Amino acid sequence: MNLEEAEIRMASHKAQDQGEQILSNDAYIQYAAMIKNAAKHWRRTFCEAGSIWQPVVFLTPATLVLFVFAYWPLLQDVWLSFHLWNMISPAMKFVGLQNYFQLVTSAEFIKIITNTVLYIVVLLLVNFLLPYLLSFMMAHLLKRFSFFYRSALFAPSTVSLAVASILFLWIFNPLAGPLSILLSAVGLESPRWFKEPVLVVIVIGLIIGWKVFGYNLILLLSAMVDVPKELIEAARIENASDWQLFRYIIVPMTSSTALYVFVITIVFGLQYVLVPVNMLTQGGPDQGSTNLVYIVYQYGFVFFQTGKAAAFAILSMVIYALFLMLKTKVLDKKVHYEN
Amino acid sequence: MSGIVFEDVSKYYGEITAVKGLSLSVQEGERLILLGPSGCGKTTTLRMVAGLEKITSGILKMGGHVMNMVEPGARNIAMVFQNYALYPHMTVWENITFGLSIRKVPNGEIKARAEKALEILNLSGYEQRKPHELSGGQKQRVALGRSLVKQAPYFLLDEPLSNLDAQLRLQARTELVKIHELYRPTLMYVTHDQIEAMSVGQRIAIMNQGVLQQLDTPDIIYQYPANTFVASFIGAPPMNLLQGRLCDGKLRIAGCDIKPPAEWQNLLASHSELWVGIRPEHCRLSDNSLLRGRVEFTELLGSQRCVHVRLQGDELVLCVFPAEQSAIEGTVGISFSWEHVNSFDSHTGCNIGRPHVR
Numbered sequence: 001m002n003l004e005e006a007e008i009r010m011a012s013h014k015a016q017d018q019g020e021q022i023l024s025n026d027a028y029i030q031y032a033a034m035i036k037n038a039a040k041h042w043r044r045t046f047c048e049a050g051s052i053w054q055p056v057v058f059l060t061p062a063t064l065v066l067f068v069f070a071y072w073p074l075l076q077d078v079w080l081s082f083h084l085w086n087m088i089s090p091a092m093k094f095v096g097l098q099n100y101f102q103l104v105t106s107a108e109f110i111k112i113i114t115n116t117v118l119y120i121v122v123l124l125l126v127n128f129l130l131p132y133l134l135s136f137m138m139a140h141l142l143k144r145f146s147f148f149y150r151s152a153l154f155a156p157s158t159v160s161l162a163v164a165s166i167l168f169l170w171i172f173n174p175l176a177g178p179l180s181i182l183l184s185a186v187g188l189e190s191p192r193w194f195k196e197p198v199l200v201v202i203v204i205g206l207i208i209g210w211k212v213f214g215y216n217l218i219l220l221l222s223a224m225v226d227v228p229k230e231l232i233e234a235a236r237i238e239n240a241s242d243w244q245l246f247r248y249i250i251v252p253m254t255s256s257t258a259l260y261v262f263v264i265t266i267v268f269g270l271q272y273v274l275v276p277v278n279m280l281t282q283g284g285p286d287q288g289s290t291n292l293v294y295i296v297y298q299y300g301f302v303f304f305q306t307g308k309a310a311a312f313a314i315l316s317m318v319i320y321a322l323f324l325m326l327k328t329k330v331l332d333k334k335v336h337y338e339n
Numbered sequence: 340m341s342g343i344v345f346e347d348v349s350k351y352y353g354e355i356t357a358v359k360g361l362s363l364s365v366q367e368g369e370r371l372i373l374l375g376p377s378g379c380g381k382t383t384t385l386r387m388v389a390g391l392e393k394i395t396s397g398i399l400k401m402g403g404h405v406m407n408m409v410e411p412g413a414r415n416i417a418m419v420f421q422n423y424a425l426y427p428h429m430t431v432w433e434n435i436t437f438g439l440s441i442r443k444v445p446n447g448e449i450k451a452r453a454e455k456a457l458e459i460l461n462l463s464g465y466e467q468r469k470p471h472e473l474s475g476g477q478k479q480r481v482a483l484g485r486s487l488v489k490q491a492p493y494f495l496l497d498e499p500l501s502n503l504d505a506q507l508r509l510q511a512r513t514e515l516v517k518i519h520e521l522y523r524p525t526l527m528y529v530t531h532d533q534i535e536a537m538s539v540g541q542r543i544a545i546m547n548q549g550v551l552q553q554l555d556t557p558d559i560i561y562q563y564p565a566n567t568f569v570a571s572f573i574g575a576p577p578m579n580l581l582q583g584r585l586c587d588g589k590l591r592i593a594g595c596d597i598k599p600p601a602e603w604q605n606l607l608a609s610h611s612e613l614w615v616g617i618r619p620e621h622c623r624l625s626d627n628s629l630l631r632g633r634v635e636f637t638e639l640l641g642s643q644r645c646v647h648v649r650l651q652g653d654e655l656v657l658c659v660f661p662a663e664q665s666a667i668e669g670t671v672g673i674s675f676s677w678e679h680v681n682s683f684d685s686h687t688g689c690n691i692g693r694p695h696v697r
Contacts, residue, residue, distance in 0.1 A: 230424035233391050238438035238489075239412025248437070252428040336428040 074317075081310035088304075099311040108287045108295075116270065116291040118201045123269035126209030128262055131217035136246055138217075139224035140232060150221070154214035161211055161275040168207045169194075169280055194281050197288035204280070204289055208272045216261050223257035224250065255335040263327055267320060292316040341402045341492035341525050342367045343388060348397030350383050350549075357383040359549040361397070367492075368523040370516070372540035374530060376572070380549040381529045385495050388527060390414050401493065416493040417486035417524070421501060423478050425470040425485075431457075432466040435484045449488075456484040459518065476507045487518065494524040500535060512538055533573055537561070545569050564681060567688040570616045576645055579622070582685070583615045590615070593650035595630050600677050602694035607682065610691060614683040619645060621679035628672025637667060648673065 046053045081099055085092040103109060134153075138146055156164070171177050172193040180190035193203045227250060235249050251258070270293050277283060283290035283298055290298065293316065300309030343365040350358040358380040365371045373381035386392040387399060390411035399406045406414060425434050435456060439449045457463050460480040470478055479499065486494060499515070500508045516539055519526055530536050536543050537557040545552045545560065545568075553565035564570035570578040581592050585607055589596045592615060599607060607613065624646070632648040639645075646667055682691045 228422075228424065230420045230422060231426060233389075233411070234418070234420065234424040234426075234485075235437075235441075236391070236411045237389060237414075237416060237418050238441045239410075240441050244441060248441075249426060252426075 077310045077313055080306055081314050082307070084305075084307045086304045087306055095307065099307045100315075103308060103311050103315070108290075111287050112290055112292060112295055115201055115287075115289065118198065119205055119270060119273055119291050120266055122202055122205030123208065123265050124262070126205060127212050127216050127265045127269060128258075130209075131213055131220050131261075132258060133246075135217055135220040135224045136250055139221055139227075140245070140250070141242065150218070153217050156210050157212070157214040159211060161208070161272060162279060164207055164211050165276040165279045168203070168210070168276075172203060194289075195285050197285060200281060200285065200289040204273060204276050207276050208269060212265075212269065212272065216265065219257060219261055220254065223254040227253045252336045256337050259327070259331055259335050262331075263324070266323065292319065340367065342400075343493065343525060343527065344398075344400040345384075346398040346400070348384075348387065348399055349395050350380070350387060350392060351395045356549050358387070358546075361549075361551055363544055363551060363554060365525055365527060367525055370519055370526045370528065370539060370541045372528045372530060372536040372543045373546060374533060374536040374540075374543050375546035375552075377531060378548075379546040381531075381546050382497055384546070385497055385527055385529045388414075388493070389416055389418050389495055414493070415491050416495055417489040417491040418495040419482045419486050419497065419499045421498040423470075423482035423502075425478060425481055427470050430467050430469055431462065431473070431481050431484075434470070434481055435488055438485065438489055452488045452490070453484075456487045459487070459521070460484050460514075475503055476511065479503060479507075479511060483515070483518065490522065490524075492524050494519070494526045496526070496528045498529055498531070501530070501532070508535070515539060533575070545572065547572075563690065563693070564616070565690050567614055567616070567683045570681065570683065570690075574618060576619050578616045578618050578681070580683070581615045581617070581650075583613050583682075585611050585613070593630060593632070595650075597629050600694075603677065606691060606694055610682075610684060612685040613691065614685055614688070616681040616683060617675050617679060622673050622675050624667065624671050625674045626672055628674045630673045631670060632673065633670050634668055646671075 045051055046057050048054070082094060082096055083092040084095050084099075138149055142149070159167075171179055174180050174190040174192045177190070183190045191199060194200050231249055231253070232245060235245050240248065270291055273291050274294050274297060277289050277291075277294045278297065281289045282302075283294055287295075292312065296309050296312045296316065298309075299305045299312060303309075345361045345363040348358060348361045349356070361380075361384065373384055375381045383392055387394050388401070390406070390409060394407050401414065426437065429437065432453065435453050436449050439452065444452075454463075457466065460483060462477065462480055462484060465473065465477065465481075470481070473481065479502070482499070496515075500511050503511055512535060528536075528539060530539075540557055542555060543557055543560055544554045547568050553560055553569045555563075555565075560569065561573055564573060564578070567580060571580060584591045588598065588604060590599050590607070591597075620643075630650060632650040635647040635649050637644055637646050648671060681693070683689060684691055
């Protein structure tokens with residue numbers, strides 16, 4: 001009789017004494033051994049390294065969270081986009097693809113897409129191209145004060161977009177703002193920045209740029225200073241101009257970080273638009289400053305046309321997905337990864 | 340006309356002195372080695388020639404023109420970096436032709452030069468490889484090829500072989516000399532390896548703490564080191580430096596009185612204390628000895644054996660190469676011939692000279 005068995009026997013005797021015995025002694029021992037085996041089997045299947053169930057065990061919590069908070073809402077959204085519902089009425093009316101048809105054929109659709117593209121252009125200029133060139137200058141051409149520039153340019157990133165919006169509302173005030181005072185000093189009349197189509201997109205793009213610029217700059221700067229000094233010196237010895245240095249050495253060597261910044265500039269940038277647009281223009285004038293992200297919010301939580309909001313959300317998701325596919329299939333191939 | 344001349348060149352990084360009052364001239368087509376321990380200013384000197392470091396004071400002339408303020412790209416130099424500095428995103432071919440295409444050399448010419456360089460360096464067939472697909476030796480040859488195609492009159496190398504293993508280094512050393520012989524650019528070569536310096540260099544400039552110690556052919560540097568630093572830096576094991584005191588025409592080293600030959604008497608007369616330098620290979624174990632000491636241990640160096648001897652009443656350790664004897668123990672006598680002796684002033688460390696050289 002080994003030790004385990006003795007333990008089990010003792011436990012069963014104890015149970016017997018307390019008058020709780022349901023099974024006969026031998027049956028009890030068999031039953032306990034069965035449970036023990038099952039536990040061992042369970043442990044071997046789920047807990048030991050190399051078992052096929054182990055990854056499942058580890059991944060389940062994350063998968064559950066993702067499913068509950070991302071994929072399930074997404075499916076709900078698809079379902080919602082086939083209905084008319086104002087968030088209050090108990091009945092949802094199924095309308096099939098009507099929401100999509102209405103949205104594609106509406107007059108504002110072209111405007112929304114054009115605005116979105118315009119936002120992308122402005123954001124890429126302010127938050128990608130400009131910090132790319134500036135980080136190159138700061139890393140490789142600037143001889144001193146680099147710390148000052150770095151801090152000064154990064155500081156706005158710490159301010160919230162809502163605060164930035166209010167700040168710029170005042171700066172761009174066409175009657176009393178500092179910009180209008182400057183303009184009138186040189187005899188120009190300040191345009192109504194937030195009331196003119198196109199102009200409003202550029203101004204909001206600049207507000208987002210002011211905030212995000214510094215962060216992207218630091219990202220790109222880290223890639224720039226990662227380029228070994230000898231490579232730059234070798235190119236200098238070959239009489240490469242600053243531009244050739246940038247084009248043939250810096251751009252390929254920093255391309256992986258640059259691609260990342262390029263993607264987040266577009267993907268995050270369009271979402272940043274929500275805050276200033278909601279605070280300053282509510283999509284106006286005449287949907288002149290709305291974009292694919294803000295329109296979803298507006299249809300859902302201002303107009304209470306949840307079906308249309310859902311349809312817009314699906315549409316923007318498809319567009320994002322196409323963009324990321326293009327990134328993987330085309331852009332990634334042109335990028336130099338270190339390893 | 341492609342010599343390099345330093346006239347009292349200094350380089351300071353704030354408070355730190357990297358190179359101090361360097362005056363040096365490199366002849367056209369010569370292989371000059373800058374040799375010294377790390378931090379001696381040899382790489383800084385090379386980088387000043389390349390234009391990668393600004394000169395604090397003094398004049399640098401290349402081909403007779405003052406080059407202090409000339410941009411690196413306008414100096415017409417080719418440089419090999421210690422870690423090769425190959426462009427990792429370019430193929431071997433692109434790496435080699437990059438400089439030429441920047442300089443707008445005609446395409447046919449680029450092709451011809453690059454193919455020739457690849458052939459010389461045994462790299463044919465590797466044109467489309469990226470640097471990370473090459474071995475250390477191949478990378479080093481690509482770096483060499485990149486400088487070769489330029490056909491620049493100045494060829495600067497910053498420890499080009501230090502990342503190679505011992506065997507490859509040996510091979511690359513001879514290849515390097517062969518390549519130099521091909522079109523004879525003015526070559527400046529930085530190394531901390533004295534064997535490399537001796538075998539590659541036609542002249543060696545030895546530096547220490549930013550100051551040029553001696554500039555001469557490897558032979559003379561080895562036989563007549565200018566001061567105690569050069570004496571102990573060159574040669575492995577280094578030259579024995581023994582403290583000597585002169586009294587009544589006799590040289591007292593480690594408790595032994597030695598009578599210098601007549602021609603040395605005048606030379607040594609003005610120095611009461613001095614360092615006597617004798618190379619280990621010039622010391623012999625013999626009964627008819629000048630010095631006596633106790634054997635500490637014996638070291639096998641392959642072709643030779645090195646015996647460490649502690650001299651009487653002195654902490655100095657002497658090193659000699661015995662002829663064929665195997666076990667050497669106990670007290671031994673050491674002799675040397677005066678023709679191989681160098682003597683250094685005990686205060687300045689400078690070589691006093693030799694009777695027949697002076």
